[in-house]
Amino acid sequence: MKKFIHFIREDSMAARTVQQVLYEAKPREKAVSGQASERNLVNVINDNPGFKIRLGGQTHTITGARQLGGGNPEPKADIAITTSTGKDIGISMKKPNFAFFENWMDEKKLRSLLSSVNIEDVDQDKLVNELKKEAKDLTTSAVFKNEVKKEYERMMELLPPNESEKIKKTLKDGNRFKVSNLSISSAQRNIIKDVLLKDPNKNFGTSAISSRYKIPNIYKSMKELLGSNYNIFLKNIIGGSKDNPYPAEYVLVETVPPKISTEKIISILQKMKTVDDTVRDYSSDDNVNLKFRLRPMTITRAAYSSTNMGKFKKGGSFWFDDIIGVSWTVFVIK
Numbered sequence: 001m002k003k004f005i006h007f008i009r010e011d012s013m014a015a016r017t018v019q020q021v022l023y024e025a026k027p028r029e030k031a032v033s034g035q036a037s038e039r040n041l042v043n044v045i046n047d048n049p050g051f052k053i054r055l056g057g058q059t060h061t062i063t064g065a066r067q068l069g070g071g072n073p074e075p076k077a078d079i080a081i082t083t084s085t086g087k088d089i090g091i092s093m094k095k096p097n098f099a100f101f102e103n104w105m106d107e108k109k110l111r112s113l114l115s116s117v118n119i120e121d122v123d124q125d126k127l128v129n130e131l132k133k134e135a136k137d138l139t140t141s142a143v144f145k146n147e148v149k150k151e152y153e154r155m156m157e158l159l160p161p162n163e164s165e166k167i168k169k170t171l172k173d174g175n176r177f178k179v180s181n182l183s184i185s186s187a188q189r190n191i192i193k194d195v196l197l198k199d200p201n202k203n204f205g206t207s208a209i210s211s212r213y214k215i216p217n218i219y220k221s222m223k224e225l226l227g228s229n230y231n232i233f234l235k236n237i238i239g240g241s242k243d244n245p246y247p248a249e250y251v252l253v254e255t256v257p258p259k260i261s262t263e264k265i266i267s268i269l270q271k272m273k274t275v276d277d278t279v280r281d282y283s284s285d286d287n288v289n290l291k292f293r294l295r296p297m298t299i300t301r302a303a304y305s306s307t308n309m310g311k312f313k314k315g316g317s318f319w320f321d322d323i324i325g326v327s328w329t330v331f332v333i334k
Helices: 018-025 034-045 107-116 123-139 142-159 161-169 184-199 222-239 262-269 275-284 299-304 308-316
Strands: 004-009 051-055 060-066 079-083 086-092 100-106 215-219 250-253 291-298 319-321 326-333
Touching: 018 034, 034 060, 034 079, 034 262, 034 326, 051 250, 051 262, 079 275, 086 319, 100 107, 107 123, 107 326, 123 142, 123 215, 123 222, 123 291, 123 326, 142 161, 142 184, 142 291, 142 299, 161 184, 184 299, 215 222, 222 275, 222 291, 222 326, 250 275, 262 308, 291 299, 299 308
Parallel strands: 086 250
Antiparallel strands: 004 215, 051 060, 060 079, 079 086, 100 326, 215 291, 291 326, 319 326
């Protein structure tokens, strides 16, 4: 397999122009989240049933819609719209700035995706082992280790002396950081949050915690790693495999506001592309090269956020280093 690797630093601050500063000073409309956009579309459809749309050369009368829940595996369709025939059409909804198709995958989830495109076990082993090797090589580099260490040591420096030893024992067994058995009480987490936000050097933000320590990600080209399996993999990533509980037929890239007109609903829905068309667009566009993103989660970030702790533990089922205190999960991104 050819190697294609690119590192970037998270939390990097680009220089801002005068125009950007002026723009940021203006009052902004409240952003619509992805889930809110889904709910908005479902609500406006259910409030205005009976309209017609043209999809794939056919006319459909839309009688209702519903938002689909999660699960394991999670449905690829975010919402289902129902036609007058009783047929459901599964839609994968993405915001215009969406960046990923799958996130926070452990080894089991990654192998499940590879199996869905009939990649044999021996080739799965080769690919998974290469990704793990990239994570290991970066993790054990002096620069990476130093940044993770500085982040942890700064947290411990800020903690009151009577708390630092207790939290240290919570995070470690001897000289090894806990991974799958990590457990932090809400009281301890609140103590950590409080001291990090009060760091005079502002290493963790001022109003919400966001570590300023530079922990890089790894990016690897899926085209180069998957070869002839790339298009099939794309189809399953975008629409779901035959084993998916609710595959998507169409992809909608749109942010839907609440309370829109029926004409606008029709216009939005008729912008949808089939999964097959979306795959063809991506595979033929030289500017689109989907990547595996290996994302690290450090012990410090797991300590101050319960969400991060779940991601840290999930990385324990892909690749981790319990001496350094970091684990890795896999994304598929644009």
